[in-house]
Amino acid sequence: MTNQSPHLDGPRTTGKGPLRGMAIAALSFVAGLVIALLTLIMMGRAAQSWPGSLWSSWFQRTAHTDLSQPTVVDRIQKLQRLESVVYTMDKIVTGEKESVILPNFLAGDRLLLLVHGEVIAGVDFQTLKPGDVSVTGKKIRVRLPQAQVLVTKLDSSKTRVYSRQTGLLVATDPNLESQVREEAERDLRRSALADGILQKAQENARSTLMSLMQSMGFQEVQFE
Missing domain, CATH: 1.20.5 (Single alpha-helices involved in coiled-coils or other helix-helix interfaces)
Known part of the structure; x- marks a missing residue:
């Protein structure tokens, strides 16, 4: 085994x-x-x-704004005529001629003129003089020109004769409408002045100039 x-x-x-x-x-x-x-x-x-980053840190250029007085005066004058307020008016103006002897239905001439016009006010910065601007570092003082009415006009496309009534014994006076238009412009100007258009224009011009000066780098802006 x-x-x-x-x-x-x-x-x-x-x-x-x-x-x-x-x-x-x-x-x-x-x-x-x-x-x-x-x-x-x-x-x-x-x-x-x-x-x-190294290149930019070595050769970076710093933006420089010329804040010299002649440069600032030039920038302001380039605003030219700043139209800062527009006043509009719609109204009916009446003009008429009467006879000292005969009643109106015989010798009168009456016209109703539907008027649409506007008044534009602002500041003419072209009148600014170098002596009106004083620059000290980042501080500037500006003597603003006074606001004035720049334009008073009627819109011919919206101004029209509303009604005309002439006496039976006289012809239509061709000069009446132009006289009423002239009076309407004067009335438009008076209404705008009474409503404070010049004060508003001065305030708006100051606001515009403030923005311009701050954009140029001024930290303090004073107006006279």
């Missing part, structure tokens, strides 16, 4: 260990590659911005 001694097998390997190691190594390689790419990208951006 043959005695067979038991055969003891050594530890068996299934192949999972080497595969796992290879996977870990591959993942490590990919992670390292991603990190390297991100680092290169960040370095590239830094390299692009660094020379520019």
Whole structure:
């Protein structure tokens, strides 16, 4: 009888260990590659911005605005005639001629004019003189020209004869309408002045000039 001694097998390997190691190594390689790419990208951006920022810090130019008195006077004068307020009016104006002897239905001439007009007021900065402007550093003092009525006009497209009554014994006066128009312009001007158009024009001109001076770099603006 043959005695067979038991055969003891050594530890068996299934192949999972080497595969796992290879996977870990591959993942490590990919992670390292991603990190390297991100680092290169960040370095590239830094390299692009660094020379520019360094260049600008070395050679940056500071914007300079000329605040000398002649320059300021020139800038203000270029505003020319600043039309700052427009006043409009619609009304009916009456004009008539009467006879000292005969009644109106025989010798009178009466006209009603439907008027649409406007008055424009503002400041003429072309009249500004160098002595009207004083500059001290960032502070400026300006003596504003007085506001004035620049334009008084009737709108011919909207102004028309509303009614006309002429006596039986006289002809229509060809000058009556033009006389009524002239009186309407004077009345329009008087109404605008009574409503304070010049004060409003002065205030608006001051506001416009204030904005201009501040845009030029002045920190304190005074008006006289």
